[in-house]
Amino acid sequence: MIEVESLSKSFKVVKRGAGIGAALKSLFKPEYSTVEALKDVSFKINEGEIVGYIGPNGAGKSTTIKIISGILVPDSGKCNILGYTPWKNRVNHVKNIGVVFGQRSQLWWDVPVMDSFNLLKDIYKVPQKEFNDNLELLTSTLDLSSLLSTPVRQLSLGQRMRCEIGASLLHSPKILFLDEPTIGLDAVSKVAVRNFIKTINKEKKVTVILTTHDMNDIEALAERIILIGKGKLLMDGTITELKNKFSTHKILKVDFAENHENIHIYGTQIISRSKENITLSVDLEKIKVSEVIGLLSNKLDIIDVSVESRPIDEIIVDLYKEYQI
Numbered sequence: 001m002i003e004v005e006s007l008s009k010s011f012k013v014v015k016r017g018a019g020i021g022a023a024l025k026s027l028f029k030p031e032y033s034t035v036e037a038l039k040d041v042s043f044k045i046n047e048g049e050i051v052g053y054i055g056p057n058g059a060g061k062s063t064t065i066k067i068i069s070g071i072l073v074p075d076s077g078k079c080n081i082l083g084y085t086p087w088k089n090r091v092n093h094v095k096n097i098g099v100v101f102g103q104r105s106q107l108w109w110d111v112p113v114m115d116s117f118n119l120l121k122d123i124y125k126v127p128q129k130e131f132n133d134n135l136e137l138l139t140s141t142l143d144l145s146s147l148l149s150t151p152v153r154q155l156s157l158g159q160r161m162r163c164e165i166g167a168s169l170l171h172s173p174k175i176l177f178l179d180e181p182t183i184g185l186d187a188v189s190k191v192a193v194r195n196f197i198k199t200i201n202k203e204k205k206v207t208v209i210l211t212t213h214d215m216n217d218i219e220a221l222a223e224r225i226i227l228i229g230k231g232k233l234l235m236d237g238t239i240t241e242l243k244n245k246f247s248t249h250k251i252l253k254v255d256f257a258e259n260h261e262n263i264h265i266y267g268t269q270i271i272s273r274s275k276e277n278i279t280l281s282v283d284l285e286k287i288k289v290s291e292v293i294g295l296l297s298n299k300l301d302i303i304d305v306s307v308e309s310r311p312i313d314e315i316i317v318d319l320y321k322e323y324q325i
């Protein structure tokens with residue numbers, strides 16, 4: 001469905017020093033340097049996937065999204081999305097895709113949201129019946145009814161983002177590119193946006209490419225992640241593979257009836273303890289969590305047990321460290 005092959009893109013930027021002298025010099029005698037934003041990036045994405053496209057600041061994520069949505073032309077490489085090359089067949093390509101840039105609005109600032117929706121209907125030539133059906137679905141699932149008559153500039157960030165996502169789907173695209181869709185949203189709005197993305201992926205089979213720094217978005221939505229750093233594609237795999245690779249420890253919390261025993265179990269480290277509970281870090285390469293629970297239950301009257309994996313944010317930090325990005 002989406003085939004990207006050896007994409008490369010560099011930007012020529014003017015070198016600038018600090019101060020007025022340097023500014024004047026760069027105006028009259030500019031010196032240039034080249035930023036290689038993408039170097040030989042290739043991947044394939046199948047219909048119905050939700051792929052998290054991640055990497056640190058400046059990695060090349062937005063550049064990729066801009067190229068595959070047809071906004072930017074790469075220096076070299078190929079891209080085939082549902083039979084079209086985005087930057088060559090823009091008119092046909094944009095009918096297949098919806099794009100949301102969390103940091104930028106596609107809605108007209110001073111007019112009510114509904115007017116923007118109607119304009120998009122005309123731009124994309126959406127048949128009236130399809131538009132009405134989509135509008136009804138989007139209004140109910142994204143809770144837009146009270147927002148449609150409000151000018152965009154009067155909306156809160158969360159309200160605007162719900163309208164942006166609605167706007168991107170009015171023409172029933174098969175693919176959705178989301179660039180930081182939950183940036184700045186509160187917890188409730190984030191969950192609402194995530195649930196909505198899951199719903200349209202399941203029910204309408206919309207394929208989603210999601211770039212975000214919020215690893216909870218990735219964990220909640222994406223089964224597969226593609227990691228990019230310094231313009232290069234570094235890893236392409238499932239979240240489970242990633243977790244297995246970096247989750248060498250689990251946190252085990254055990255509540256028990258009062259106890260005074262000293263607990264020493266091979267492969268574990270005590271993080272905290274009191275009379276009624278203990279928190280252990282379990283080294284999975286040395287011992288299984290179930291074995292630790294078994295050993296503890298021989299000695300103690302256990303009331304409750306919980307096992308936690310390492311938070312995904314910490315795993316990503318390790319991942320970035322491993323690739324030195």
Ligand SMILES: Nc1ncnc2c1ncn2[C@@H]1O[C@H](COP(=O)(O)OP(=O)(O)OP(=O)(O)O)[C@@H](O)[C@H]1O
Nearest residue numbers: 011013035037055056057058059060061062063064
């Ligand atoms: N229009 C431009 N002109 C010059 N350099 C650019 C331009 N757009 C991007 N770059 C450079 O290309 C590199 C990749 O930028 P890009 O915006 O794709 O990164 P990103 O992964 O989306 O980062 P972030 O997470 O910070 O949004 C950066 O070094 C950036 O400075």
